[in-house]
Amino acid sequence: MYSEELSGQIAAPRPAPKARTIAATVANFIVPGLGHVLLGRVIRGAIIGGVIIVMFALGFVMEGHLYRPDPNEWLTWFFSFLNAGMGLPYLICALADWGVQITPEQAAKVTFEYGNTFLCVAGALNMLAAMDAYDIGVGRKS
Amino acid sequence: MTHFTAMVLFSLLVSVAFAALSSEHHTAPERVKYGAKVFGYFVGVGFLIACALYFLPI
Numbered sequence: 218m219y220s221e222e223l224s225g226q227i228a229a230p231r232p233a234p235k236a237r238t239i240a241a242t243v244a245n246f247i248v249p250g251l252g253h254v255l256l257g258r259v260i261r262g263a264i265i266g267g268v269i270i271v272m273f274a275l276g277f278v279m280e281g282h283l284y285r286p287d288p289n290e291w292l293t294w295f296f297s298f299l300n301a302g303m304g305l306p307y308l309i310c311a312l313a314d315w316g317v318q319i320t321p322e323q324a325a326k327v328t329f330e331y332g333n334t335f336l337c338v339a340g341a342l343n344m345l346a347a348m349d350a351y352d353i354g355v356g357r358k359s
Numbered sequence: 360m361t362h363f364t365a366m367v368l369f370s371l372l373v374s375v376a377f378a379a380l381s382s383e384h385h386t387a388p389e390r391v392k393y394g395a396k397v398f399g400y401f402v403g404v405g406f407l408i409a410c411a412l413y414f415l416p417i
Contacts, residue, residue, distance in 0.1 A: 261379050265379050265380065271372060275368065327362070331362075334369070335369065346376075
């Protein structure tokens with residue numbers, strides 16, 4: 218009987234249909250981790266999605282804020298790009314003006330910069346998760 | 360929340376995500392081991408930097 222354990226090798230991953238791969242990649246930008254769930258990696262999707270959502274929520278708990286690109290400040294473009302990695306949650310927040318404006322009391326908090334970092338890294342991790350879902354879909358990863 | 364709590368929380372969340380996204384670790388024990396290693400590096404290096412900054416006159 219052939220098994221991965223006996224042979225000591227890992228079976229080559231099988232690619233998913235193209236439409237499903239694209240859907241999974243896009244789904245990750247709607248709900249973090251959903252792409253992996255669509256590709257049958259439910260536990261991995263739940264872990265990745267959970268971590269990213271918790272990180273995004275903690276960013277706001279720590280009084281962080283989301284960035285919007287400002288033509289006069291080039292760094293805001295970089296941070297906005299990272300924030301936008303969250304996909305739909307960022308779009309909703311940016312359009313509804315939730316967590317974008319900063320008050321002087323908020324900026325004075327000890328955890329303010331930590332909050333910003335959590336929000337940026339949550340977006341960056343979500344981009345990584347979307348690329349991971351794409352790699353699984355095309356059969357590059359298992 | 361203290362600086363240390365925030366750093367540990369950040370390290371924990373990022374190391375879990377890295378372990379789940381790793382392409383070089385395929386089994387669950389391998390991923391757990393890798394995640395623990397990344398977490399240790401994050402906290403350890405953060406602690407070393409904090410110690411170095413403590414002695415700087417800034």
